[in-house]
Amino acid sequence: MTTGSLSGTVLDRIVEGVREDLAERRRAVPLTKVQRAATEATPALDAHAALQGGRDDTSGVRIIAEVKRSSPSAGALAEISSPADLARSYQAGGAAAISVLTEQRRFGGSLADLDAVRAAVSIPVLRKDFMVDEYQFHEARAHGADLVLLIVAALDDAQLRDFLALSHELGMHALVETHTVEEIERAMAVGARIVGVNVRNLKTLDVDVDHYSVLAPHLDDSVVRIAESGVRSEREVADYAARGADAVLVGEALVKHGDATAAIRDFRAASRP
Numbered sequence: 140m141t142t143g144s145l146s147g148t149v150l151d152r153i154v155e156g157v158r159e160d161l162a163e164r165r166r167a168v169p170l171t172k173v174q175r176a177a178t179e180a181t182p183a184l185d186a187h188a189a190l191q192g193g194r195d196d197t198s199g200v201r202i203i204a205e206v207k208r209s210s211p212s213a214g215a216l217a218e219i220s221s222p223a224d225l226a227r228s229y230q231a232g233g234a235a236a237i238s239v240l241t242e243q244r245r246f247g248g249s250l251a252d253l254d255a256v257r258a259a260v261s262i263p264v265l266r267k268d269f270m271v272d273e274y275q276f277h278e279a280r281a282h283g284a285d286l287v288l289l290i291v292a293a294l295d296d297a298q299l300r301d302f303l304a305l306s307h308e309l310g311m312h313a314l315v316e317t318h319t320v321e322e323i324e325r326a327m328a329v330g331a332r333i334v335g336v337n338v339r340n341l342k343t344l345d346v347d348v349d350h351y352s353v354l355a356p357h358l359d360d361s362v363v364r365i366a367e368s369g370v371r372s373e374r375e376v377a378d379y380a381a382r383g384a385d386a387v388l389v390g391e392a393l394v395k396h397g398d399a400t401a402a403i404r405d406f407r408a409a410s411r412p
């Protein structure tokens with residue numbers, strides 16, 4: 140079994156910062172209070188149903204549109220003065236779900252961004268963060284998330300199983316993110332129902348869109364398949380859809396586009412069979 144012991148990698152350093160920030164939030168708001176807020180939140184929307192595609196789907200591939208201010212690989216991406224307005228423009232274009240990066244140090248995100256997006260749209264919302272502690276799952280639900288991210292490379296098998304179960308107990312689904320065949324096998328072994336292949340290697344930040352077609356054949360037919368990262372134009376979206384992706388996660392190309400509503404319409408149109 141591989142674990143999250145990735146000393147020295149980009150992912151390792153991000154997780155270290157996430158744990159430090161989490162310790163501060165935990166001191167400010169105890170777990171019991173966050174747990175209570177999670178139980179009192181409006182029930183989660185069904186992200187699995189929203190992302191599930193189908194070979195005969197004539198409306199085009201599902202798009203998970205991301206609110207992404209900056210990134211370790213590209214630095215500052217866009218001034219997003221209103222995540223709520225951006226999210227509304229994504230929904231107007233036909234996005235199936237919205238991803239909100241809440242990690243602050245490298246991505247400039249926050250739980251306030253998640254709150255703003257949740258209040259603005261009626262489609263499922265993904266809390267996209269580096270989830271390594273039970274506290275963050277209650278926190279995600281308390282802030283209205285319907286879906287959370289589990290990065291296989293950052294978790295050992297026990298954490299993966301426990302966090303997937305906790306997500307489901309809280310009424311959320313989990314997008315289980317992989318980058319290698321071994322990680323796909325680990326995701327399948329714990330019963331993941333939504334599996335992402337991130338073509339960005341989180342240890343080196345290299346992006347290779349062809350990596351999706353290498354890994355996709357290893358995914359069980361029963362899972363919802365998400366192609367993550369690397370979209371720069373309609374071409375990549377169409378390629379991912381042709382290779383069987385149910386949904387495509389797009390960040391940078393949307394926040395830099397200028398007309399995100401039109402971009403999402405174009406992406407979906409380009410992927411129609």
Ligand SMILES: O=C(O)c1ccccc1NCC(=O)[C@H](O)[C@H](O)COP(=O)(O)O
Binds near residue numbers: 210211369
């Ligand atoms: O985007 C990064 O540089 C990055 C670095 C380290 C860990 C995660 C990172 N990104 C998270 C993502 O997976 C992407 O935000 C998401 O898939 C969208 O990617 P893109 O469309 O290429 O912006």
